[in-house]
Amino acid sequence: KAGVTQTPRYLIKTRGQQVTLSCSPISGHRSVSWYQQTPGQGLQFLFEYFSETQRNKGNFPGRFSGRQFSNSRSEMNVSTLELGDSALYLCASSLATGSEQYFGPGTRLTVT
Amino acid sequence: AQSVTQLDSQVPVFEEAPVELRCNYSSSVSVYLFWYVQYPNQGLQLLLKYLSGSTLVKGINGFEAEFNKSQTSFHLRKPSVHISDTAEYFCAVSPAAGGGATNKLIFGTGTLLAVQP
Numbered sequence: 001k002a003g004v005t006q007t008p009r010y011l012i013k014t015r016g017q018q019v020t021l022s023c024s025p026i027s028g029h030r031s032v033s034w035y036q037q038t039p040g041q042g043l044q045f046l047f048e049y050f051s052e053t054q055r056n057k058g059n060f061p062g063r064f065s066g067r068q069f070s071n072s073r074s075e076m077n078v079s080t081l082e083l084g085d086s087a088l089y090l091c092a093s094s095l096a097t098g099s100e101q102y103f104g105p106g107t108r109l110t111v112t
Numbered sequence: 113a114q115s116v117t118q119l120d121s122q123v124p125v126f127e128e129a130p131v132e133l134r135c136n137y138s139s140s141v142s143v144y145l146f147w148y149v150q151y152p153n154q155g156l157q158l159l160l161k162y163l164s165g166s167t168l169v170k171g172i173n174g175f176e177a178e179f180n181k182s183q184t185s186f187h188l189r190k191p192s193v194h195i196s197d198t199a200e201y202f203c204a205v206s207p208a209a210g211g212g213a214t215n216k217l218i219f220g221t222g223t224l225l226a227v228q229p
Binding site: 004031033035042043044045048055056058090092094097098099100101102103104105106 | 144148153154155156157158161163202204206208209214215216217218219220221222
């Protein structure tokens with residue numbers, strides 16, 4: 001079965017712009033989590049969604065937001081981009097709490 | 113709150129030698145423990161996980177890890193490494209059921225395993 005897909009894979013944006021990243025989980029998975037990976041801060045949790053409800057949120061400013069649709073697909077949005085938002089954004093999906101989480105290949109965002 | 117410490121940022125090892133990657137964690141509640149591997153320009157792949165039961169956990173690609181509750185450790189081991197094992201390895205924890213229903217993972221800073229011929 002198809003794995004987690006993330007679109008786009010690469011993105012270049014200018015400071016001050018906004019961006020939307022998309023994640024399609026494995027079929028049947030209802031939990032989607034987002035992570036930011038940077039060389040300086042490592043892997044940091046952004047949000048977790050389960051059945052369209054945000055169940056958990058990491059310590060990020062309000063410029064970072066997300067949502068999950070009824071088909072479990074998820075999007076995250078970053079407004080007013082800053083240079084420090086340049087990162088690899090990873091999405092993971094799972095069947096339920098404690099189940100194995102499957103990660104997508106990530107979206108590489110570069111802010112110039 | 114939980115935290116994870118991977119003391120070794122890089123571990124060089126020769127091919128066919130054994131390796132151990134160290135992971136220690138801190139948590140006020142019971143946790144699930146995971147090891148993930150990340151190859152260049154790719155996402156994370158789960159190597160193994162500890163949820164409960166036997167403290168020795170076997171994973172993919174010949175890796176295993178042992179959960180030690182008294183030492184709050186979850187070290188990853190492989191008896192004989194290959195060039196293809198060169199990658200970044202991340203230890204992670206998440207609260208166990210009863211400690212808050214969440215899939216939130218707290219990651220360590222990663223260990224680069226560099227296998228040399």
